[in-house]
Structure formats: C-alpha cells, structure tokens
Amino acid sequence: MDFGFKLSPSSAVNLDRVDLTLYRKVEAKAPDIRTCIGCGSCTATCTAGPFSGMSVRQVILDIQRGRLALAAKKLDACMLCGKCTMVCPRGINTRALILAVCENYRKEDAK
Amino acid sequence: MIETVRFEWFVIPFLFGMAFVLGYCLIGMIRVIHELPQCDRKRFYLSLINPKIIWKNLRDIFCNCLLHIPLWRRNRLLGYMHMSIAFGWFLLIVIGHIQVLCFIPGRIHTFYHAIFFNYFVEETAPSTLGAVLAFGMDFSLLLILSGIGLAMFKRVASLLFGMRRTTRPSLLDRVGLYSLWAIFPLRLLSEGFVAHVSGGSFLTLPLNWVFRQFLSNPEHMVPTWWAYSIALCIFMCVLPFTRYMHIPAEMLLIPVRNAGIKIRHPRKGFARLEIYSCPGCGVCIDACPMSVKKANIKDTTVYLNRQLRRGNEKRIAEISDKCLLCGKCTALCQVGCQGPELRVAQRSLRRYGINQSYAGFSVEPFKEAVRGGRKVLYFAGCMTQLTPSIRRATESVLRKAGVPYTVMDPDGRLCCGRPMMMAGRLDQARALMEKNREIILASGCDTLLLSCPICYRVFAQEYDLPGIRVVHHSVFFEEMAASGALAHLESSQRPLVYHDPCELGRGCGIYDEPRALLGRLGRVVEAEKHHAESICCGGSLGSLSLGFDKRKDMTLNALRNLTVEDPETIVTACPLCLSTFDRYADRPVKDIAEVIDEAV
Numbered sequence: 001m002d003f004g005f006k007l008s009p010s011s012a013v014n015l016d017r018v019d020l021t022l023y024r025k026v027e028a029k030a031p032d033i034r035t036c037i038g039c040g041s042c043t044a045t046c047t048a049g050p051f052s053g054m055s056v057r058q059v060i061l062d063i064q065r066g067r068l069a070l071a072a073k074k075l076d077a078c079m080l081c082g083k084c085t086m087v088c089p090r091g092i093n094t095r096a097l098i099l100a101v102c103e104n105y106r107k108e109d110a111k
Numbered sequence: 112m113i114e115t116v117r118f119e120w121f122v123i124p125f126l127f128g129m130a131f132v133l134g135y136c137l138i139g140m141i142r143v144i145h146e147l148p149q150c151d152r153k154r155f156y157l158s159l160i161n162p163k164i165i166w167k168n169l170r171d172i173f174c175n176c177l178l179h180i181p182l183w184r185r186n187r188l189l190g191y192m193h194m195s196i197a198f199g200w201f202l203l204i205v206i207g208h209i210q211v212l213c214f215i216p217g218r219i220h221t222f223y224h225a226i227f228f229n230y231f232v233e234e235t236a237p238s239t240l241g242a243v244l245a246f247g248m249d250f251s252l253l254l255i256l257s258g259i260g261l262a263m264f265k266r267v268a269s270l271l272f273g274m275r276r277t278t279r280p281s282l283l284d285r286v287g288l289y290s291l292w293a294i295f296p297l298r299l300l301s302e303g304f305v306a307h308v309s310g311g312s313f314l315t316l317p318l319n320w321v322f323r324q325f326l327s328n329p330e331h332m333v334p335t336w337w338a339y340s341i342a343l344c345i346f347m348c349v350l351p352f353t354r355y356m357h358i359p360a361e362m363l364l365i366p367v368r369n370a371g372i373k374i375r376h377p378r379k380g381f382a383r384l385e386i387y388s389c390p391g392c393g394v395c396i397d398a399c400p401m402s403v404k405k406a407n408i409k410d411t412t413v414y415l416n417r418q419l420r421r422g423n424e425k426r427i428a429e430i431s432d433k434c435l436l437c438g439k440c441t442a443l444c445q446v447g448c449q450g451p452e453l454r455v456a457q458r459s460l461r462r463y464g465i466n467q468s469y470a471g472f473s474v475e476p477f478k479e480a481v482r483g484g485r486k487v488l489y490f491a492g493c494m495t496q497l498t499p500s501i502r503r504a505t506e507s508v509l510r511k512a513g514v515p516y517t518v519m520d521p522d523g524r525l526c527c528g529r530p531m532m533m534a535g536r537l538d539q540a541r542a543l544m545e546k547n548r549e550i551i552l553a554s555g556c557d558t559l560l561l562s563c564p565i566c567y568r569v570f571a572q573e574y575d576l577p578g579i580r581v582v583h584h585s586v587f588f589e590e591m592a593a594s595g596a597l598a599h600l601e602s603s604q605r606p607l608v609y610h611d612p613c614e615l616g617r618g619c620g621i622y623d624e625p626r627a628l629l630g631r632l633g634r635v636v637e638a639e640k641h642h643a644e645s646i647c648c649g650g651s652l653g654s655l656s657l658g659f660d661k662r663k664d665m666t667l668n669a670l671r672n673l674t675v676e677d678p679e680t681i682v683t684a685c686p687l688c689l690s691t692f693d694r695y696a697d698r699p700v701k702d703i704a705e706v707i708d709e710a711v
Contacts, residue, residue: 081526
C-alpha cells in the first residue's frame with residue numbers, strides 16, 4: 001500500500017524494472033550461471049567468506065536483482081582460489097563467472 | 112677453375128629476395144632489442160661479452176638450429192628430417208663460399224657467386240681440392256633431398272615421425288613450404304646441366320651424362336637456373352610471414368634467453384621473439400592434455416603463436432583463457448616457447464571493473480596466532496582444505512616423527528596468490544602475497560611446509576622470504592626418512608605409480624624426492640609418460656574458461672596413462688590432482704602424505 005511517504009527506504013526489488021544488462025553480459029560469457037540452484041556449497045567453502053561475506057550464490061542473486069553495488073562489495077574479497085568451482089554440484093565454472101562479473105561491472109551502473 | 116661469365120640476369124630474383132629478408136630481419140632484430148626494458152637490454156649486451164655465455168650461445172645455436180638435437184631425442188626420423196634440411200643447407204652455403212674463396216676469390220663480395228657457383232665457372236684442370244669441395248656440395252645436396260623426401264612423406268604418414276597430429280599450415284605457410292621443396296631439386300637440375308663444364312661429383316655428373324643423351328643445346332639450362340633463383344626469391348620473400356621466420360628469430364632468441372631475460376610485456380620484446388621463433392612443428396599439439404578432444408586442438412600453443420602474429424584479439428583471448436597452464440608444451444617445445452607464460456601475459460592485458468585490493472583484510476589476528484610459534488610453519492592451503500585427509504596425514508606424520516610445528520591456516524586463511532597470478536591479475540596476487548608474507552615473517556619460523564604444489568611454487572619462486580626455507584611435504588618427508596627421523600617404515604612389494612603434479616614437476620623440477628620416498632614403501636612403477644612429460648590431471652586452476660564437465664576426457668586420459676603398469680595405488684602430491692583423479696579412478700588414489708602416514 002502506498003501512503004505517499006515511507007518510514008524507511010524500501011528494499012523491495014521490482015523485477016520488472018531491474019536493469020539486467022550486467023546479468024545478460026555475464027550470461028553470454030558464462031551461460032552456466034542459469035543452472036545455479038542456490039545450494040550454497042560455494043558459500044560454505046569460500047576462502048574469502050569469513051573475512052567479508054563473499055558468497056558466489058549471493059553474487060548471482062544480486063546481479064539477477066540489479067543490486068550491483070552489493071555484488072561488487074562481495075566480489076571485492078574474492079581471491080579466485082577456485083574452491084567454489086570444485087564443490088559446485090551443478091559443475092558451474094564459478095571462476096569464469098566471477099571473472100565475467102568483474103570484467104563487465106561498471107561502477108557508474110551500480111545503484 | 113676459371114671464371115667464364117661475371118653476371119647473368121637470373122641472379123636478380125635471388126638478390127632481391129636476399130636483400131628483402133636480410134633487411135626485414137635486421138629491422139626486426141633492432142625492433143625487438145629496442146623493445147626490451149632498459150635493464151634487460153643492458154643485461155643482454157653484457158651477456159654478449161661474457162665468454163661463458165658466448166660459448167653457450169654458439170653451442171645452442173649449432174645444436175638446436177642446425178643439428179636439431181632435441182628433435183632427435185623425440186624421434187630419430189623427425190630429427191634426421193629437420194637436421195638434413197637445416198644442416199645440409201648450411202653446409203651448401205659454407206662450401207659454396209669456400210669454393211668462391213678458393214677459385215674466384217675476387218668475387219667473394221658478391222652474394223650470388225657462392226649460390227650459383229657452377230654456372231659461372233669452367234673446370235680447366237681437375238684438382239683434389241675441387242673434387243673434395245664438389246663432393247661436399249653433392250653430399251650436402253643429397254642430404255637435403257633425402258630430408259625433403261621425408262618431409263613429403265611426413266605429410267601422409269606423420270605417425271612414423273612420432274607425431275599423431277601436425278599443424279595445419281596456413282596459405283602462406285604452404286607457399287613457403289612448396290618453394291622450399293622446389294629449391295633443391297631445381298638446384299640439382301641446374302647443376303646437373305652444367306656439370307660437364309663446371310665439374311661435379313657423384314650426383315651431378317651422372318645426371319649430366321643422362322641430360323646430354325637427349326639435350327644438345329646448352330641454352331636449355333638457363334630456364335632451370337631462373338627457376339632455381341625464383342624459388343629462392345619466393346621462399347625468402349614469404350619467409351617473414353610464415354613459420355619459417357623461426358629460422359632467423361631463433362638465432363636471436365637463444366642469446367636473449369641465455370642472457371636470462373623473461374617475458375615482461377605480453378606482445379613486445381622477448382614475447383615477440385618467442386612468438387616468431389615458433390616453428391609451427393606441432394609437437395605441442397600432441398603434448399597438450401586438452402587435445403584429447405579434437406575441438407581443443409586449435410587452442411594449443413602453436414595456434415596461439417599464429418594468432419598472436421596475426422593480431423586476432425578474439426582468438427588470442429579464447430586460447431589464452433582456455434589453457435590449463437600445465438607447461439607440457441614448454442617442456443617438449445624444440446625452441447623453448449613458453450606457452451603458459453605467454454598466455455598469462457595475454458590475460459594480464461584484460462581490464463576489470465572490480466579490482467580487489469584486500470585492503471579490508473586485517474592480518475593482525477593471524478600474525479598474533481602464529482607469533483612465537485615453532486620452527487616449522489605448516490600452510491595447508493585452500494585446496495588442502497577440500498581434501499582434509501592430506502592435512503590430517505601430514506600433521507600425523509609430523510607428530511609421529513616428533514617434529515614440532517605450527518599450523519598457519521587452521522581454519523582456512525588467505526589464498527597464496529597463485530590462482531590470481533594465473534588469471535593474469537598480478538596486482539591482486541601481489542596484494543595477497545604481501546599479506547601472507549607479513550604473517551609468515553611474524554611467525555619467526557625457519558621452514559615453511561606446504562602440502563599443495565600450487566602454493567609451493569608461488570612461495571618458492573615469487574615470495575621474498577629471507578632466511579626461510581620453503582619446502583613441499585614430499586621433499587620434507589623424504590629428508591626425514593633419509594635422516595632416520597621416520598623410523599619403522601613398513602615396506603612391501605606392492606606396485607605404486609607416482610603422478611607428477613604439473614606445478615611440482617615441470618613447475619619446480621621436483622621429480623626424484625617423491626619417487627625416492629615411495630621407493631621406501633613399495634615398488635615404484637612408472638606411467639607411460641612421466642617426469643617432464645607427465646599428463647595434467649585436468650583439474651588445473653590455470654584454465655579460466657574450461658568447465659569441469661569438459662575436463663572428464665582429460666582426466667580419463669591421464670588415468671589411462673598412469674595405469675599402464677597396473678599399479679595398486681595411484682599416488683600424487685597435489686590435493687587438486689587427488690580430488691580430480693578420485694572422481695573417475697578405478698583404484699585408490701592417495702596423497703604421498705597419506706601413504707607415508709599409513710606406513711609409519
């Protein structure tokens with residue numbers, strides 16, 4: 001319900017209006033991003049996780065929802081060690097995916 | 112011998128080709144040397160006055176460029192084929208010049224007299240020297256012709272030459288190839304026509320006799336001399352744009368490499384020299400673990416070099432990203448072209464929107480945790496976290512042997528930086544390395560023990576750790592066993608095969624210690640390809656684009672290679688190899704630490 005004012009900023013994501021440019025670019029380079037089931041194995045093994053909250057699962061969710069700045073913040077801790085790739089039950093090449101996000105991310109697009 | 116003619120128009124194509132190729136190579140040489148960073152250039156110049164390096168340069172150029180010794184070791188037929196053409200041609204040129212010097216010394220300054228000698232002279236009185244030199248010429252020509260015959264045969268039966276697959280020549284490569292094949296039969300014909308005037312030897316004189324049976328007009332010989340000159344001209348004019356550019360490039364590559372210069376720029380200087388030194392022989396195609404799948408053949412180093420010459424950026428990026436960086440192409444390469452280093456340099460060209468700085472990572476707690484620790488600092492590494500059995504076994508062996516140690520990453524810490532380095536992100540790798548270095552130095556240890564060859568390589572080769580010995584657990588345990596610290600090793604006659612991990616073997620040259628250690632426990636059998644020719648397990652972190660689903664064939668091929676002697680257990684020394692093999696192996700796969708732990 002819209003009262004015309006808010007007590008706190010909404011965190012709702014309008015999926016119809018999300019800017020999926022980055023997601024599409026990553027998808028073109030690493031199509032296996034589509035097969036992620038969000039199991040969180042990557043998060044559980046992540047070397048950088050304990051330092052920063054880095055999680056490939058959440059990065060994928062973030063870029064699917066247009067929250068690019070959040071994705072970038074998490075990726076800023078990635079050390080590319082490759083453990084997430086080794087444990088992914090879907091065989092997603094998460095390192096290729098991470099590099100594709102890092103490569104195509106533009107600070108000015110992030111909100 | 113006397114000179115009959117001084118000049119003939121057919122030498123013009125040859126002179127043109129010669130001037131072109133010499134000019135091109137001279138400019139190229141100046142360009143490459145100029146592109147080297149100043150310190151490297153200085154180092155190169157200094158190496159040229161060092162007698163030891165001069166001798167090494169001459170020996171390497173003679174053995175590699177002319178005799179093709181490394182190819183002989185690969186396959187005798189292949190070695191003979193290349194040696195006969197290269198060394199034979201060299202002999203032809205040298206003996207040609209000696210002939211000019213001996214018989215028409217006034218013409219030594221003209222390039223063409225040595226090449227077309229027989230056309231310009233008449234033998235008035237036979238001499239021993241003349242006969243010996245003529246024999247040398249005919250012998251060299253026969254050597255080359257046999258090599259060319261083999262080269263033609265190789266195009267249909269490369270397997271006889273030890274090559275399952277060969278490179279597909281480009282259009283210009285074909286022009287160069289066919290003109291090269293044409294040069295020497297044409298020379299034989301031309302010299303055969305004039306042998307009754309100029310003199311000849313066992314090859315040209317009988318041929319001359321045959322010709323004179325049905326050709327009476329001496330004017331018939333001129334077109335063959337023209338054809339010979341034109342074939343030379345075509346070859347020399349296309350040379351800079353074909354794989355034959357390796358002939359001049361390798362002569363510069365050897366001194367530059369012997370000066371200790373490494374790739375600093377992805378395209379310029381030493382990298383350019385390596386790219387142009389690639390002879391396109393295709394030895395790296397069979398060497399590449401990826402080429403078990405036909406689709407990957409065009410991603411081998413020989414094609415990378417070709418695309419780099421062409422400047423095809425899209426393909427360069429694809430090929431560079433795909434490689435596993437196992438280094439086998441370099442191990443087998445006849446000119447020492449560094450495929451992995453070239454690829455990492457190409458990867459480093461890429462610009463990223465997110466550049467990790469790790470500024471937020473505080474290493475103070477980690478430093479505190481290891482401060483005042485024991486003399487041996489054990490760093491298990493990320494991959495070992497995924498294969499905890501290795502870590503358990505290593506710690507168990509250390510405890511049983513009574514070696515006091517501190518664990519640097521009890522619950523997973525920072526990455527060593529090697530994966531970042533492999534991705535070409537050198538700044539990020541350096542940031543990680545600096546943080547790890549701080550922790551290690553704070554610990555006050557004198558030995559850094561590693562279970563993972565990926566970590567071991569970067570710690571041993573890239574980190575600046577004064578006074579600290581970096582050692583892989585296979586070497587450490589072998590030393591302990593040799594000194595008697597590991598008492599009561601149970602030995603049996605069970606066959607064990609050792610898989611050389613890429614980073615430990617080719618990367619750091621550690622082959623013998625793990626085998627010696629295993630030899631104390633059982634009978635070590637070798638894989639079909641071992642030591643520097645060991646086949647990558649397929650799990651390497653080197654590839655940026657190859658998913659695990661596409662690596663199964665490589666792993667199966669590596670396993671087939673390991674099990675030719677039907678070993679009971681496959682032993683490796685790398686957590687990544689262990690977990691990769693474990694997916695598909697039909698017998699137990701163990702880390703060397705686990706095998707030792709069971710036996711102590």
